[in-house]
Amino acid sequence: MTSPENGKAEHAITMRDVAKAAGVSVATVSVVLNNKPGARIGDDARRRVQEVVAELGYRPNVLAKTLANGTSRFIGLVADAIATTPFAGQIIHGAQDEAWKNGYVLLVANTDGNKAAEDEAIAMMLEHQVHGILYSTWYHREISVPPSLHKTTTVLVDCFASGSGLPAVVPDETQGGRTATEGLLAAGHRRIAFINTTTPSPAQSGRLAGYRSALEDAGIAYDDSLVFPALPEQEGGYASTASILESKATAVFCHNDRVAMGLYDGLREHGLRIPEDIAVMGFDNQDVIAAHLRPPLSTVALPHYELGAAGVRMLLGIDSSSNTVATLVACPPVQRQSV
Amino acid sequence: MTSPENGKAEHAITMRDVAKAAGVSVATVSVVLNNKPGARIGDDARRRVQEVVAELGYRPNVLAKTLANGTSRFIGLVADAIATTPFAGQIIHGAQDEAWKNGYVLLVANTDGNKAAEDEAIAMMLEHQVHGILYSTWYHREISVPPSLHKTTTVLVDCFASGSGLPAVVPDETQGGRTATEGLLAAGHRRIAFINTTTPSPAQSGRLAGYRSALEDAGIAYDDSLVFPALPEQEGGYASTASILESKATAVFCHNDRVAMGLYDGLREHGLRIPEDIAVMGFDNQDVIAAHLRPPLSTVALPHYELGAAGVRMLLGIDSSSNTVATLVACPPVQRQSV
Numbered sequence: 153m154t155s156p157e158n159g160k161a162e163h164a165i166t167m168r169d170v171a172k173a174a175g176v177s178v179a180t181v182s183v184v185l186n187n188k189p190g191a192r193i194g195d196d197a198r199r200r201v202q203e204v205v206a207e208l209g210y211r212p213n214v215l216a217k218t219l220a221n222g223t224s225r226f227i228g229l230v231a232d233a234i235a236t237t238p239f240a241g242q243i244i245h246g247a248q249d250e251a252w253k254n255g256y257v258l259l260v261a262n263t264d265g266n267k268a269a270e271d272e273a274i275a276m277m278l279e280h281q282v283h284g285i286l287y288s289t290w291y292h293r294e295i296s297v298p299p300s301l302h303k304t305t306t307v308l309v310d311c312f313a314s315g316s317g318l319p320a321v322v323p324d325e326t327q328g329g330r331t332a333t334e335g336l337l338a339a340g341h342r343r344i345a346f347i348n349t350t351t352p353s354p355a356q357s358g359r360l361a362g363y364r365s366a367l368e369d370a371g372i373a374y375d376d377s378l379v380f381p382a383l384p385e386q387e388g389g390y391a392s393t394a395s396i397l398e399s400k401a402t403a404v405f406c407h408n409d410r411v412a413m414g415l416y417d418g419l420r421e422h423g424l425r426i427p428e429d430i431a432v433m434g435f436d437n438q439d440v441i442a443a444h445l446r447p448p449l450s451t452v453a454l455p456h457y458e459l460g461a462a463g464v465r466m467l468l469g470i471d472s473s474s475n476t477v478a479t480l481v482a483c484p485p486v487q488r489q490s491v
Numbered sequence: 492m493t494s495p496e497n498g499k500a501e502h503a504i505t506m507r508d509v510a511k512a513a514g515v516s517v518a519t520v521s522v523v524l525n526n527k528p529g530a531r532i533g534d535d536a537r538r539r540v541q542e543v544v545a546e547l548g549y550r551p552n553v554l555a556k557t558l559a560n561g562t563s564r565f566i567g568l569v570a571d572a573i574a575t576t577p578f579a580g581q582i583i584h585g586a587q588d589e590a591w592k593n594g595y596v597l598l599v600a601n602t603d604g605n606k607a608a609e610d611e612a613i614a615m616m617l618e619h620q621v622h623g624i625l626y627s628t629w630y631h632r633e634i635s636v637p638p639s640l641h642k643t644t645t646v647l648v649d650c651f652a653s654g655s656g657l658p659a660v661v662p663d664e665t666q667g668g669r670t671a672t673e674g675l676l677a678a679g680h681r682r683i684a685f686i687n688t689t690t691p692s693p694a695q696s697g698r699l700a701g702y703r704s705a706l707e708d709a710g711i712a713y714d715d716s717l718v719f720p721a722l723p724e725q726e727g728g729y730a731s732t733a734s735i736l737e738s739k740a741t742a743v744f745c746h747n748d749r750v751a752m753g754l755y756d757g758l759r760e761h762g763l764r765i766p767e768d769i770a771v772m773g774f775d776n777q778d779v780i781a782a783h784l785r786p787p788l789s790t791v792a793l794p795h796y797e798l799g800a801a802g803v804r805m806l807l808g809i810d811s812s813s814n815t816v817a818t819l820v821a822c823p824p825v826q827r828q829s830v
């Protein structure tokens with residue numbers, strides 16, 4: 153048993169090594185590498201430095217550069233729960249890809265909703281002179297902004313804070329609810345139930361608004377006896393089975409894929425076939441579940457990857473953003489075999 | 492529409508501000524803050540500096556400290572797929588908690604198994620003078636080590652590389668397979684089928700070895716007609732239903748929870764009740780699935796959080812490690828209602 157030290161002694165190439173090999177001063181190397189304006193360096197010396205840099209494989213010390221410039225190539229991402237859901241993982245993935253594409257590195261901190269961990273993560277990021285911070289939650293909701301976020305450029309991802317002046321990027325819940333309902337209407341259904349979550353949230357109100365608007369456009373009167381509240385998990389979907397059967401609905405829009413999975417179990421216990429006897433539409437396109445139910449679940453995808461990527465683009469000023477209205481990202485339909 | 496600049500102008504406290512307020516030189520402040528050995532600073536000046544630091548809320552510039560010390564308070568984590576599985580998220584979570592506990596910050600890079608992205612991530616981490624790198628995969632397997640990992644202290648997490656000399660921490664698949672089988676034996680079963688994965692891997696061989704060893708300890712002869720190969724997903728479990736029924740097994744150990752979920756569907760179609768007619772044991776304790784099947788699934792947990800935490804402890808020399816044999820982390824049983 154030893155402690156893990158694996159040939160760490162290898163000598164790193166320094167600016168001093170480059171200066172020596174090129175026969176110039178360290179200051180000259182620094183000026184050439186940093187493209188400092190107004191510095192007069194002969195073409196010859198400049199070329200020699202560049203050749204030696206290539207030859208020795210010298211990589212400029214990014215930390216020294218950060219100190220010189222006052223801001224780093226880091227973007228911070230503070231997430232409340234990357235560990236307990238596959239969702240936030242996709243936000244990280246999208247943010248990382250977009251950050252790398254633009255020459256930035258993502259510093260990720262998971263806070264588990266713990267206030268002290270969050271304060272520490274933000275302080276750490278400020279100490280590292282991040283270019284800015286993405287503050288993200290694993291489900292779409294309104295937040296109160298940690299005051300220290302105002303010390304840097306901040307974009308809220310999958311959350312928003314009215315009146316904070318911070319730009320935000322969130323999923324378009326209303327369009328998503330409309331898209332889900334339209335998928336059922338397009339299959340010929342007219343009596344469509346909606347199992348909605350009991351948790352007050354933009355998803356609860358937005359998906360309901362989308363459901364209503366799709367029905368209205370199809371000339372179907374909204375009937376609130378077809379809307380059933382349930383816990384947004386498998387257990388909630390299963391528990392809704394009796395109400396769904398009594399409602400005589402021929403199709404069900406479920407608040408999320410977990411609810412749909414529970415409803416599948418309930419419908420099966422009554423010997424009902426999906427979609428022949430009753431059609432089921434999910435929401436989220438949740439990994440590990442949606443594509444693997446029997447039959448595979450038709451659903452609407454939460455655009456988590458795109459939320460992360462859009463947040464970075466807004467932070468870097470590549471995409472424009474608003475300080476008063478959250479930017480909406482569309483929830484696209486995913487057609488499988490349950491409708 | 493504006494670009495997001497939110498009061499970023501706030502002046503950060505610098506070492507210069509501290510020096511001015513304390514009536515000493517910047518060099519003196521630096522010596523006091525960095526506890527440089529051999530420097531002679533009067534007790535009075537030292538105390539004044541410390542008081543001013545507390546009063547102004549000055550935070551030493553960690554990047555400057557890194558430059559001075561030659562190594563940062565960063566630990567790198569290179570992961571091949573944090574986005575497509577909830578598993579790797581738990582590795583990150585465990586690594587982050589342990590890193591923070593010891594005053595380190597985790598730099599996370601997701602590579603999606605892309606070689607170029609991986610090389611770039613490792614180069615970026617080396618540039619930032621990380622204290623070391625955790626290299627992790629989302630499922631337990633043997634890897635070939637990217638050569639640049641030998642330039643720093645590296646610990647392999649959920650993977651290993653024979654003969655590389657790199658320490659590794661992996662789940663104890665054999666113990667896990669034994670624990671799963673013992674759970675079925677303890678419920679009185681003697682004819683226990685095993686649906687194993689078709690993918691050659693330490694999980695395939697280890698869980699089988701554990702299954703055999705538990706049977707042997709119970710005085711039951713191993714019968715390879717009770718072992719069925721299947722794709723390690725819901726579809727594989729479902730497709731195994733007929734073979735399981737023909738085998739007359741009273742209990743089934745499934746390679747993972749997704750296989751168990753598919754088998755549930757197949758058994759239900761034959762009107763069989765779990766566990767009254769046939770007991771089902773999973774593996775992984777996969778989030779979103781295991782606790783939410785009907786009935787909730789008894790399983791064995793993959794210790795991803797603990798793998799990440801143990802990796803950091805080995806990297807920091809808190810836990811000892813071996814350069815020749817992977818360190819095993821136990822897979823604990825999770826009892827629910829399917830056995």
